[in-house]
Amino acid sequence: xxxxxxxxxxxxxxxxxxxxxxxxxxxxxxxxxxxxxxxxxxxxxxxxxxxxxxxxxxxxxxxxxxxxxxxxxxxxxxxxxxxxxxxxxxxxxxxxxxxxxxxxxxxxxxxxxxxxxxxxxxxxxxxxxxxxxxxxxxxxxxxxxxxxxxxxxxxxxxxxxxxxxxxxxxxxxxxxxxxxxxxxxxxxxxxxxxxxxxxxxxxxxxxxxxxxxxxxxxxxxxxxxx
Numbered sequence: 604x605x606x607x608x609x610x611x612x613x614x615x616x617x618x619x620x621x622x623x624x625x626x627x628x629x630x631x632x633x634x635x636x637x638x639x640x641x642x643x644x645x646x647x648x649x650x651x652x653x654x655x656x657x658x659x660x661x662x663x664x665x666x667x668x669x670x671x672x673x674x675x676x677x678x679x680x681x682x683x684x685x686x687x688x689x690x691x692x693x694x695x696x697x698x699x700x701x702x703x704x705x706x707x708x709x710x711x712x713x714x715x716x717x718x719x720x721x722x723x724x725x726x727x728x729x730x731x732x733x734x735x736x737x738x739x740x741x742x743x744x745x746x747x748x749x750x751x752x753x754x755x756x757x758x759x760x761x762x763x764x765x766x767x768x769x770x771x772x773x774x775x776x777x778x779x780x781x782x783x784x785x786x787x788x789x790x791x792x793x794x795x796x797x798x799x800x801x802x803x804x805x806x807x808x809x810x811x812x813x814x815x816x817x818x819x820x821x822x823x824x825x826x827x828x829x
Contacts, residue, residue: 654825654826654827654828655825655826656823656824656825656826657690657692657695657824657825657826658686658687658690658822658823658824659821659822659823659824660684660821660822661684661819661820661821661822662682662683662684662817662819662820662821663682664682665682665816665817665818666680666681666682666816666817671706671814671815671816674806674809675805675806675807675808675809676727676805677717677727677803677804677805678727678803678804678805679726679727679801679802679803680801680802680803680804680817682801682817682820683726683799683800683801683802683820684799684800684801684820684821684822685723685797685798685799685800686797686798686800686822686824687797688794688795688796688797689758689794689795690794690824691755691758691764691794691798691824692755692758692826693755693756693757693758694754694755694826694827695754695755695824695825695826695827696752696753696754696755696824696825696826696827697751697752697753697754697755697766697768697822697823697824697825698750698751698752698822698823698824698825699718699733699734699750699751699752699753699800699820699821699822699823700748700749700750700819700820700821701718701748701749701750701802701817701819701820701821702746702747702748702749702817702818702819702820703716703746703747703749703802703804703815703816703817703818704744704745704746704747704815704816704818705741705742705743705744705745705746705814705815705816706743706814706815706816707743707812707813707814708741708742708743708745708812708813708814709808709810709811709812709813710808710810711740712740712806712807712808712810712813713738713739713740713741713806713807714736714738714739714741714747714804714805714806714807714813714815715735715736715737715738715739715804715805716735716736716747716749716772716802716803716804716805716815717732717734717735717736717749717802717803718732718733718734718735718749718750718751718770718772718800718801718802719731719732719733719799719800719801719802719803720733720766720792720798720799720800721792721798721799721801722761722792722793722796722797722798722799723796723797723798723799724799725799726799726801726803727803729791730791730792731766731786731789731791731792732770732784733749733751733753733768733770733784733786733800734749734750734751734770734771734772734782734784735749735770735772735782735784736749736772736774736780736782737774737780737782738805738807739774739776739780740776741774741776741815742776745774745775745776746775746818747772747773747774747775748772748773748775749770749771749772749773749802750770750771750772751768751769751770751771751784751786752768752769752770753766753767753768753786754766754767754768755794756788758794758795759793759794759795760793760795760796761790761791761792761793762790763790763793764790764792764793764794764795765788765789765790766786766788766789766790766792767786767787767788767789768786769783769784769785769786770783770784770786771783771784772784800820800822801820802817802820
């Protein structure tokens with residue numbers, strides 16, 4: 604961490620308003636401030652070496668537009684979180700958690716959800732699937748939770764950047780469904796460009812009563828100590 608010393612010599616000779624014998628001169632005061640600043644800088648560096656959160660962000664609103672319409676094609680919810688380019692470093696830990704809610708459902712139609720990383724605006728194309736649900740016959744008011752924890756193995760462009768970890772999904776329906784996802788040194792997403800993190804949905808049948816809404820999506824990037 605860089606520290607900045609105040610230029611004491613530019614005001615040398617000034618005194619406190621009540622006289623030299625009663626108030627420390629400004630040269631001494633500035634020296635004390637510089638000592639304090641150096642101490643703070645050392646303390647901050649020490650805290651950084653214990654690990655820190657370098658990125659944390661969640662969606663600010665539920666998706667009530669694109670993300671609730673019916674359709675049989677894989678469709679991304681409008682609300683997502685973007686990790687800025689070059690935010691990640693090797694050995695960072697990424698934790699992601701999302702939750703969706705079935706506003707309405709039709710008959711025995713099934714719903715599939717996927718939690719993904721992708722190049723910006725590409726959640727339905729070339730992506731890294733962090734967690735997914737099986738095609739499930741959902742009912743009104745069912746909720747789904749998808750989560751993942753990753754380690755950044757390497758950074759750089761796609762084919763160079765590498766992620767390792769696992770994901771899990773939990774479907775709250777007539778029967779409890781838990782599903783795991785393995786992420787083994789995936790190299791499909793670059794870290795030197797914006798990374799979109801979001802959820803996609805796919806219905807088995809296009810019906811106006813098939814509506815699912817994203818309720819929550821949060822990402823946390825933790826940088827461990829050296």
